[in-house]
Amino acid sequence: MEQILQDVDAVIDQWGAKPESLLQIMLDVNHKFNYLPKESLLRISERLRMPISQVYSVANFFKVFSLTPRGRTMVQVCTGTACHVKGTPKLLDRMRQDLGLEPGQTTEDLALTLETVNCVGACASAPVVVVSGETYSEMTPNKMAALIKEIKAKSA
C-alpha cells in the first residue's frame, strides 16, 4: 500500500499535479501495476484536487484502464460462434477446474488474466486462444493446460 502510493506520487510529480495531466498519469499508473488500484485513484483525486467521481468515470470510460488487477500476460479465449461450437466451453471448464479461474479473473500470482474475446478472424483453426498477440490453433483442454503451465513458469 505504502509502496503503491509512493509509486503513484512519483508518477504525479513527473507530470505535475494538475487536472490536465490526468490521462497521462492514469496511463502510467495503469502501466506500472497493469491496473488502477483503488488507492491510486484516491491519491490522484486528492493530489489533482479533482472529485473522485470524475477520476473514476475516466477510469471506467477507456478500455485501456482496468479497475481490477490484471496478470502480466493476457490469455484471450475466443468465444466466437465457430470456436464455441468447436469446444471453447471445454477450454474454459478446464481453467475453472485447474485454477478456479473465471473469464475476467486473474491468478493470484498475477501471472495471467483470463479473458474471452469475440471472433478473432481465425475461425479455420477454431478453437483458438491468443496470448500476447500470438494465436494458438485447434486448442484442446490438455494443450490449454500445458500452455498455462508454461506461462506461469515463465512469469515466476
Add this chain to the structure above:
Amino acid sequence: MATITLKINGQEVQVEEGATILDAAKKAGVYIPTLCYHPYLPLEEACRICVVEDVRRGWSTLVAACVFPARQGMVIETDSEKVQESRKTILELLLSDHPNACMTCQATGDCELQDLAYRFRVKADAYPGERHKHPVDSDPNPYLHIDMNKCVLCRRCIRACHDVQGADIWTKVGRGFEQRISTAFELPLQEAGCEFCGHCADFCPVDAIGFRSGRYEMRAWQLQKGTTICLQCPMGCGAVYDTYKGKVVTVHGDFKAPSNTGALCKVGRFNYNFVNTPDRLQTAYVRDGSGDHAPTTVDAALDTAAAKLAEIVEKHGGAAVGVLAGGMLTNEEYYLLQKLARGALKTNNVDNVAGPWQLPLYEGLSSSLGWGAMTNPLDDIALAKSLLVLGSNTLEKHAIAALRARKAVRNGAVMIVAHPDRVALTKNAEKHLAIQPGSESSLLCGFLKVIVSEKLFDAAFVEKHTQEFDKLERSLEKITLKDVAERTGLTEEAIQDAARLYASKRPSFLIYGADMAQEPANESLYRMGAALQMLLGSVGVPGGGFAAMGVSGNAQGAADFGAWPKYLPGYRSVSQAAARKTVSNLWGVEVPGEGGLSWPQMFEAIEKGELKALYVVGVNPFELGLPERAVESALAKLQLLVVQDCSKTKAADYAHVVLPGAAFMEKDGTAVNCERRVQKLTAVMAPLGDARADFDLIQGLLGRLKADLAPADRAQAFDEAVQLIKDMGPLRYAALGEKGPCWPIREDGSGTDRLPLSEDKPSLKFFAARL
C-alpha cells in the same frame, strides 16, 4: 449587448446576443420540449429531445435548441415533420429501455418523461430490445430511493450534485448501452460521501432518484404545495412544502428565493419530524388541584396563565418573571413577546435562544463597521477570490454560505478552512487548519499580526476608509506569533503561510458561523474579523465581506425586534433613558429601566429563587445544552411555568399551563435572515386541532394583561415595530413581496445589499487586537 432577430415558425423574435434558441422560443411563446435541460443547471446537450430545424437556403439541420445559440437571421421550425420524427424516435428509444411502470411509480403525475410520452403519443414498444435490469431501491440510505432502471441519462443529477451542492457524488460510467449513473467505485451513497442535500432527487425528471418519504402513501396530485421561508437556520431559504393531511411529505428549494436560489440543506430538506410527530400538541392543558394535566380550551388556559402571571408580578415585581423564546419565531412574535415582557410584565427579562451568540456579533460589528450584521448578501461569497472559513461546521449549520464558498472555489478561489475536525468543506479547501476548539479568535489575531507586520494590507483602502489603524498596530506589537501558535495548536509557519495565502488574492471573504455547541464568542472576535477584512479592502465590495452568522433561523429578527434583555427594538439600549422614552411614548406605558437577564442568567436566577415565573415559547429548555439535572431542578422550583410549543416536550411535564403552538411553516409573518433580508412567511398548512400560531397566543396573553398594548394583527405589529427600527422604517407588512429587501431600507422601500463605504470620510474603525 447586441440584439438579434430571428424567425421561429414564421414569427419574428428579438433576443440579446448569447441567448439560446430555446430562450428565444420561450420569449415568442413557442413550446419546445426539453428533458435534460433545466433552467437552474448548466447546459448540457444530453437528450436532444429539444431538436428544432435550422433552415438555411436549400438545406437544413437539426440542432438542440437548449444549447444552440440564436443567431441573426436564423429561420427556425419547431414543429416540422423532420423535427417531429426525430423527437418521437428519441422518446421511443427512451421508452424501449424503461420499465414503463407508471401505474405503480411514485413519479406518476409529476414525471417529465410521462408528460412527454403523453403529449407526443409515443408507443412504449416501438423498439423491442434489451432492457436494463438494475436492482430496484438499490441504495440503503434513509432519504433517497434509487431505481436506475428508470434513469433517462439526462445527467441532471450529476450537474446538480456538482453545480448546486458541489459534492460531486454522481458520475456517469460505461459506454453505449452500458452507460449508467453511478457513484465512484459503485459505493453506497453514504460511503461515497453523499451529503444528503437531496438536490439530485429534486432535479431528477423521473423517479430514478426520488424521495423515500410519502412513497406508496399518496400520489403527486394529492399533495398540497405551499411556499414559505425555512427557519431552521439563519440562511432563511425559500422552501416549497408538499403537504398531505396536515403532514409535511417533501420539501423543495424555491428557485425564486434570493438567498438559496433553489438549494436546501439536509436539515431544511429532511428534518420535519417535529411537525409530523404524533406528539403534536392539539389542545391546551392546565394543571389541576391534584397536580395532573387536564385538557382545556385555549382561551381558558390563556385566562389562567394571564391571571397567574399578573399575580406574581403584583407580589414580587417584574424581576421575578422571565420570558424565553426559541429560534424559529417570526418578527411579529418576537416583537410582541418583548412588548409583553416590558410593557405588561414590567421586566427586561426577555431573551431568545440565539441571543447570547447574536449579542457579541451585533456589538462587535456595529462598533467596527457601523452596522451589526453581515456586510454582504450570501450570493456575494461566490464572487470571492479567497476565503477563510471558521466556526461552525458550515455545511451543516450554515449550508448556503458553504455552497457559495464551494462555487467560488470552482471559479478559482482559494479556501482555507479552520476547524478542529476535517469537516466536509475541507475537501474543497486548499488548506485545512486543525485549530484547537475555541481558538478562532486567536487565529484571527495571528492573521492580523502577519498581515500587518509583513505589510500585506491594502494601504490605500485603510487610509481612505478606516480610523485608528495605529491602535491595531500598537496592540499587535505586544502579541507574538508564538503565543498565537500556542493557543491555536498550529505552528508559526502554518499561520504565516495561511495568512499570506489568504491575503494573496482579493476580494476575500471571511465566513464565521456561530455554533450553539460552543460558548458564545466575545465581541473582539468580530472586531478582529472586521479588521482583517478592512485590511484587505474586502468589506462591502462585491465578493469581499464578512459573513457573520448567528445560531438560529430568525436570530437576526429576534435582535432587530428587541427580543433580548439589553436592547429594545431597533437596538435602542435599555440603559439609556432617551431610548426607553421613545419606546414608552409609542406604547403609552413605562418601559422598565432595570437591566434584564439573558437566558443562562434566568436559569441561575430560578435556582436562587429570584425568578419565580417563566414563559417559554417554541423552545425546549432541555435542549439548551444545560445539564439535565440543572434544568429539572430549576423547572421544579418555579411557581409558574407556561410552556408554549408545537409538540409535547419534556418541559411540558413540569408546566402549570401548556399552550399548543405552531411550527414555522404553519405561520404567517416575517423573518430576517443573516444577510439582513426581511422575508415573508406564508403558512403552508393550518396548525393542528386547537393549536394556534404563537402570535395569536402571545396576543391573547397581552390582550388579557394589558389590552391596549395588543396590536390587532400581524401587519399592525410589524408596522408598529418598524417605527422603532430605523433601518426598517419605510417597510410595510402589506407591501413586502416575494423577494424581501435587505436592511437598511431606503425611503423608497428598496434595500441595501452591501455595507456602503463613504467617499468623504472614513466610516470603518479598528480596535485593539486581543489574543
